[in-house]
Amino acid sequence: MRQHPTAIALFSLLCLGSTAAFAAKTHPSPQLKDLSFELKAVDNHFDPRQLQPGEEFMGLEVVSVQADSLPEYGGIGRVKFRGQIALTGTYEPNHQLPGNTKIPCFVVDEAAAKQLPRFQGDDRQVWFCFNNPEVAKQQLGGEDTQPKKAIIVIDDYETVYYPSDVFDTATLVRVITQE
Numbered sequence: 457m458r459q460h461p462t463a464i465a466l467f468s469l470l471c472l473g474s475t476a477a478f479a480a481k482t483h484p485s486p487q488l489k490d491l492s493f494e495l496k497a498v499d500n501h502f503d504p505r506q507l508q509p510g511e512e513f514m515g516l517e518v519v520s521v522q523a524d525s526l527p528e529y530g531g532i533g534r535v536k537f538r539g540q541i542a543l544t545g546t547y548e549p550n551h552q553l554p555g556n557t558k559i560p561c562f563v564v565d566e567a568a569a570k571q572l573p574r575f576q577g578d579d580r581q582v583w584f585c586f587n588n589p590e591v592a593k594q595q596l597g598g599e600d601t602q603p604k605k606a607i608i609v610i611d612d613y614e615t616v617y618y619p620s621d622v623f624d625t626a627t628l629v630r631v632i633t634q635e
Contacts, residue, residue, distance in 0.1 A: 501576045504531045504617075514573055515539060516613070529619060530577050536614040537573060540629055543608055544568045547634070549593065549601045551585060553623070558599070560592040561585040561623070562608065575617035584624035587612065595631045606634040 502513055504523035511518045516539035523533040544565045551561035561583055564572065569582035586592040593599070596606060610626040 500570055500572060501574050501578070502535075503576050504533045504535050507535060513537070514571075516541075516573065519612075526619065529617070531575055532617050532619070533575075534614060534616040535573065535575075536612065538612060540609050540611045541571050541613065542632065543571065543610060545583075545606065545608075546603050547592075547596045547601075547606045547608075548583075548603045549597055549599055551583075553585070553621075559585045560589050560596065562606075562610075562626075572613060573615060575615065578615075578617045582624075584610075584613070584626045586628050587614075587625045588627050592628045595628065596634060604635050607632040 500514060504521055505525065507513060507518050507521050507523075509518055509520055516537035519536040519538050521533065521535050523531055523535075525531050543562070545568060546563045546565075548561045548563060550558045552558055562585075564582040564584075572582055574582070596608075597604070608631050609629040611629050612627040613624065614626070615624045616622040
């Protein structure tokens with residue numbers, strides 16, 4: 457008996473389609489409106505006056521809060537979080553701070569920045585300096601290294617928002633990749 461590949465393929469598709477139709481009736485798939493939570497951007501902004509140590513925000517533990525307010529800025533201060541986060545961005549081995557101090561820092565890519573908590577009203581570019589600079593230099597390169605793209609894991613992220621020359625800090629846990 458001779459087999460017809462086209463007929464077999466059509467029969468297989470018909471069976472597959474019938475199975476899918478039966479499954480859809482017994483287990484209806486969610487409508488797009490049911491999946492809207494996946495399509496919404498995560499709001500990573502907070503009012504420091506609303507946070508308390510021990511609480512959780514964006515999956516991170518709030519360790520400490522120093523909060524105040526200024527009419528033109530709203531909530532200001534510093535908030536420290538505990539919890540590891542993987543980030544993409546650019547390692548800058550010689551970021552120059554006021555007073556000609558050079559320290560290793562990390563400029564976070566725009567998409568990855570949404571993983572970090574931010575003060576309401578803080579629309580600055582997201583970057584931080586390492587509070588363990590020797591580890592950063594050892595794992596990512598010292599002062600002679602050019603800026604380079606990397607994926608890193610951080611912990612102990614502290615964000616600072618004042619109308620002044622301030623910067624955020626984090627502990628480098630490990631380097632996943634670097635270019």
